[in-house]
Amino acid sequence: MKYISQELKQFSKQIKFAVDNYKPHGIDKSKLSNIVICGMGGSGIAGRIAKGYFNDKLDLPVEIVNDYVLPRYTGPKTLAIFCSYSGNTEETIAAYKIAQEKGCQIIVITCGGEIEKLAQHNEHLIYKVESGLQPRMALGSPLTYLFLIFFDLLGQYKNADLQKIVDFVVNSDDYVLQTGEMVNKYISTIKNKYVIITDSFFEGVATRFAQQIQENAKLEAFVHVLPEANHNAIESYYSKPGTNFIFLNSRNNHRTNLRFAFVKELLTKFDVPMMELLVKDNSLNTLFHIIYQLDWLSLQVADKADAVSNQIPNINSLKEFLSKQ
Ligand SMILES: O=P(O)(O)OC[C@H]1O[C@H](O)[C@H](O)[C@@H](O)[C@@H]1O
Numbered sequence: 001m002k003y004i005s006q007e008l009k010q011f012s013k014q015i016k017f018a019v020d021n022y023k024p025h026g027i028d029k030s031k032l033s034n035i036v037i038c039g040m041g042g043s044g045i046a047g048r049i050a051k052g053y054f055n056d057k058l059d060l061p062v063e064i065v066n067d068y069v070l071p072r073y074t075g076p077k078t079l080a081i082f083c084s085y086s087g088n089t090e091e092t093i094a095a096y097k098i099a100q101e102k103g104c105q106i107i108v109i110t111c112g113g114e115i116e117k118l119a120q121h122n123e124h125l126i127y128k129v130e131s132g133l134q135p136r137m138a139l140g141s142p143l144t145y146l147f148l149i150f151f152d153l154l155g156q157y158k159n160a161d162l163q164k165i166v167d168f169v170v171n172s173d174d175y176v177l178q179t180g181e182m183v184n185k186y187i188s189t190i191k192n193k194y195v196i197i198t199d200s201f202f203e204g205v206a207t208r209f210a211q212q213i214q215e216n217a218k219l220e221a222f223v224h225v226l227p228e229a230n231h232n233a234i235e236s237y238y239s240k241p242g243t244n245f246i247f248l249n250s251r252n253n254h255r256t257n258l259r260f261a262f263v264k265e266l267l268t269k270f271d272v273p274m275m276e277l278l279v280k281d282n283s284l285n286t287l288f289h290i291i292y293q294l295d296w297l298s299l300q301v302a303d304k305a306d307a308v309s310n311q312i313p314n315i316n317s318l319k320e321f322l323s324k325q
Pocket residue numbers: 040041042043044083084085086087088089092134135136215312315
C-alpha cells in the first residue's frame with residue numbers, strides 16, 4: 001500500500017494507549033438527563049459508532065453533534081463530550097464554548113490545540129491522545145476512550161476486554177490479506193462508487209467506511225440504513241455500472257434480516273457487485289475488527305483508484321478559505 005498504511009498499523013497501539021491512560025471520570029449517571037458527543041470527521045465518527053453500540057445498553061438519550069451549535073435542551077444535566085484530534089477544529093471549539101456557557105458537564109478528548117487550552121483553563125476533564133497523525137488515522141484512542149467513558153457510566157469496567165482487542169488486532173498483516181482478497185474478488189472497476197447497506201447498530205461503522213473511502217480514495221460513498229432505506233433508496237437499486245454495494249448487518253432484528261435478504265436478491269438479479277461482511281456477533285471485539293478491516297479496505301481501494309490517500313487538498317483549501325473570513 002502506498003501511503004498511510006503505517007499509520008493504520010498503529011490502531012491497536014492507539015487502543016492500548018487509551019486503555020492505559022484512562023482514569024474513571026466520576027460522573028454520576030443518575031444526575032444526567034442526556035449526552036451529546038461533539039466532533040467532526042474522523043474524530044466525530046467515534047461518537048456515532050459508540051451511539052450505535054450503546055443504544056440498547058444505556059438509558060439516556062445520546063445525540064451526535066457535527067456542528068457549531070448544541071441542541072437547545074442541553075444544560076447542567078448534559079454530559080457534553082468533545083472529540084477533536086488536533087483540538088483546533090472550529091465547529092468543535094464553538095460547540096465547546098456553548099457547552100461551557102450553558103454549564104454542561106464537559107469531557108474533552110484531544111491531543112492538544114485550542115480546545116485543550118480552554119479545557120485546562122476551565123478545569124475540565126481531558127483524555128489525552130498521542131499526536132503526530134492525521135485525525136482520521138488516529139481513531140483508536142478517541143473511540144476507546146468513549147467506550148470506556150460509557151462503560152464507566154454503566155458501572156462496568158471493560159479495560160480487560162479492550163486489552164484483549166489490542167492483542168487480537170495486533171496482527172495487521174492478516175487484515176491486509178483478507179481485504180486484499182475482498183478487493184480482488186468484488187471490486188473490479190477502478191472508478192467506482194460505494195453504497196453501504198447497514199442497520200442502526202452499524203450505522204456509525206458504515207459511515208466511518210464511507211468517510212474513509214471519500215478522504216482516502218477520493219471516491220463517492222453513501223450509507224443506506226435499513227429499514228428506512230427500504231422506503232426510498234431501494235428504488236434506485238437497478239443495474240448500475242460502477243457501483244459496489246457492501247452489506248453490514250448486525251442481525252439484531254429478524255424483520256430487518258428479511259429486508260437484507262430481499263435487497264441481496266434484488267441486486268443479484270441485476271448482477272450488481274456486492275460484498276457481504278461477515279459479522280460473527282455484536283461484541284466489542286467484532287465491532288473494532290470490522291472498523292479496522294474496513295479501514296484497510298479503504299486504503300486498498302485508494303491504491304486501486306490511484307489516489308493519494310494521505311493528501312486532502314480540498315479540505316485544506318477550504319480551511320484556508322475559512323481562516324481568511
Ligand atoms: O479531529 P480534528 O482535528 O478535530 O479534525 C476533524 C477533521 O478535520 C479535517 O476536516 C480532517 O481532514 C478530517 O480528517 C478530520 O477528521
